[in-house]
Amino acid sequence: MFIGVDQLRHDAIWPHKALPVETPNMDRLMRGGVSFGRTYATSPLCTPSRGSMLTGDYAFTHGMGTNCDMYHALGRELADPGRLLHHDLGRAGYRCGFVGKWHVGVEKGPADYGFEGDVPPGYGNLAGTDAFKSYLEDNGLGYTIEPELYFNPGRQTLAAGRWRGPQRSTPCHFQSNQIIEMLEGYRSGDAPFFATVQYWDPHGPHLISDEFHRSTDRSRIVPWPNFADDLSGKPRRVKRERDDFYRLHPRTQDELVAYIGYYCDHVAMLDYEIGRLLDYLEASGLAQSTLIVFTSDHGDMTGAHGGLIDKGLPYEEAMRVPMVFSHPDLGSGERSGLALNMDILPTALSLLGVAFAPRQAIDLSAQIRDSGAKGRDYLLAEYHGLRFLYSQRILVSDDNLKLVFSPGDLDEVYDLARDPHEMDNLAQRPERADDLVRLRLALMKETARHGDPLRDCVSKFNGRWRTGSGQFDATAVFEAGRAGS
Incomplete structure (x- = not known):
């Protein structure tokens, strides 16, 4: 039931x-x-x-x-x-x-x-x-x-x-x-x-x-x-x-x-x-x-x-x-x-x-x-827009950190244990840089693991340009051709 x-x-x-x-x-x-x-x-x-x-x-x-x-x-x-x-x-x-x-x-x-x-x-x-x-x-x-x-x-x-x-x-x-x-x-x-x-x-x-x-x-x-x-x-x-x-x-x-x-x-x-x-x-x-x-x-x-x-x-x-x-x-x-x-x-x-x-x-x-x-x-959630198309991904860690990835705007990071009402965005805080790196790496892994179509965007926005997503990559094609010659 x-x-x-x-x-x-x-x-x-x-x-x-x-x-x-x-x-x-x-x-x-x-x-x-x-x-x-x-x-x-x-x-x-x-x-x-x-x-x-x-x-x-x-x-x-x-x-x-x-x-x-x-x-x-x-x-x-x-x-x-x-x-x-x-x-x-x-x-x-x-x-x-x-x-x-x-x-x-x-x-x-x-x-x-x-x-x-x-x-x-x-x-x-x-x-x-x-x-x-x-x-x-x-x-x-x-x-x-x-x-x-x-x-x-x-x-x-x-x-x-x-x-x-x-x-x-x-x-x-x-x-x-x-x-x-x-x-x-x-x-x-x-x-x-x-x-x-x-x-x-x-x-x-x-x-x-x-x-x-x-x-x-x-x-x-x-x-x-x-x-x-x-x-x-x-x-x-x-x-x-x-x-x-x-x-x-x-x-x-x-x-x-x-x-x-x-x-x-x-x-x-x-x-x-x-x-x-x-x-x-x-x-x-x-x-x-x-x-x-x-x-x-x-x-x-x-x-x-x-x-x-x-x-x-x-x-x-x-x-x-x-x-x-x-x-x-x-x-x-x-x-x-x-x-x-x-x-x-x-x-x-x-x-x-x-x-x-x-x-x-x-x-x-x-x-x-x-x-x-x-x-x-880690838990991965998704959002694609309600009144207009708008891609976001939400990642929550077991230790109560939360990343909201908005490729067209600001990223958000919240410490839900300290800030359960999400008032303080930590994404730009130098002292929380290690947390941001960890969450971004986890988001890349989770979107790749589940075959999320946004995984290429997630990776490239975060500094990994070779993502293995299957999308056309001119650099890889050029290097493959050069190696073949």
């Missing part, structure tokens, strides 16, 4: 909770299993991260580096859909079902690849489907939208407001009904199953149902420690995107607290629905025999770093996500090794004893079974 959510910060729930939102259900899920406290999104963006979670490959391999429905999309459908994880499970006799957000192709949805379930392709809009409208009509439910906050002048870019209706009238409640109905059908059969529900929540706009509107105590919300960041030492595009793309982003602490409050209310709505699903799994007896995996596709800036909004940024708020593997035989506890949310595929299949082809993701099952098992020395 793979429970996925959209844009959930790692610090919204246990064990790293920094927000006053009540999340008893996600907290019990995290506490009851083996969690990875340093899990990163493979990319801080929906489509590439979702494609990676479902294939175990980086986006530069599965082909969908940007959101698939953008005008500049790098890929509109998966390059090799045979890599989707449910094919391995299907060959092992599993029934495979999908509920919720797909966003891994604009024309083909899960059913086109053999999943059970009625899920629209692309980003999807559950509220616009006939099934949701019929559900409302059959149950005498209705709602209206009352906007309360916009990110741009002229009532543009809706940020938050009220979903004037009960929780039962929301798409996330309907999603919970759908996955419970699917699980009930699987429970009555003889075959093992893989089922996933991918909630759209708490992705904005934050439209809060009657039961949860202002359910979070705003007086307990503390402004982010990096809200005063003037963005000096960060690439120029960060400030421009904050100031020009979201012109009404939070500028005062009161505005920030108000916006964080909406986010918290939305997280509380989501937590309620996940609680319904967990209660069903326990009451039905499925929890005793089902591996439950939970994570998010990426995080959310939520006004950090001086008012940054949304995702698509290499900072911890958008990159860090919760991740847990829960089964009665696995025990519980937090693991300190570096993990990517795309590690779900090889880890889950390994725990289930299902054979699978090698992936770029790694199998975390040894760390799950043994808290002392060694994990990654």
Whole structure:
């Protein structure tokens, strides 16, 4: 059972909770299993991260580096859909079902690849489907939208407001009904199953149902420690995107607290629905025999770093996500090794004893079974742009150093142990030159090892002009010809 959510910060729930939102259900899920406290999104963006979670490959391999429905999309459908994880499970006799957000192709949805379930392709809009409208009509439910906050002048870019209706009238409640109905059908059969529900929540706009509107105590919300960041030492595009793309982003602490409050209310709505699903799994007896995996596709800036909004940024708020593997035989506890949310595929299949082809993701099952098992020395993440094409690579070391490589702008280095809020870019500090060299060498090795198309750029920007990337090299050709003569 793979429970996925959209844009959930790692610090919204246990064990790293920094927000006053009540999340008893996600907290019990995290506490009851083996969690990875340093899990990163493979990319801080929906489509590439979702494609990676479902294939175990980086986006530069599965082909969908940007959101698939953008005008500049790098890929509109998966390059090799045979890599989707449910094919391995299907060959092992599993029934495979999908509920919720797909966003891994604009024309083909899960059913086109053999999943059970009625899920629209692309980003999807559950509220616009006939099934949701019929559900409302059959149950005498209705709602209206009352906007309360916009990110741009002229009532543009809706940020938050009220979903004037009960929780039962929301798409996330309907999603919970759908996955419970699917699980009930699987429970009555003889075959093992893989089922996933991918909630759209708490992705904005934050439209809060009657039961949860202002359910979070705003007086307990503390402004982010990096809200005063003037963005000096960060690439120029960060400030421009904050100031020009979201012109009404939070500028005062009161505005920030108000916006964080909406986010918290939305997280509380989501937590309620996940609680319904967990209660069903326990009451039905499925929890005793089902591996439950939970994570998010990426995080959310939520006004950090001086008012940054949304995702698509290499900072911890958008990159860090919760991740847990829960089964009665696995025990519980937090693991300190570096993990990517795309590690779900090889880890889950390994725990289930299902054979699978090698992936770029790694199998975390040894760390799950043994808290002392060694994990990654370095973690590589990628970003290819959201509103425009923009290549970046993110490297995190096991000793908590972080390099953000931006070939068209400034590089960034942060000491996450000393500076967890990433205020102090160390890339130009002479006293940290050895760290910069080490991180750059590691980035060259990681991009080369994974066949990253950016590896030639990474190497040449850092002084290694013969990279072995396979790209045409006139010098090598000339020297080969001279040697032949």
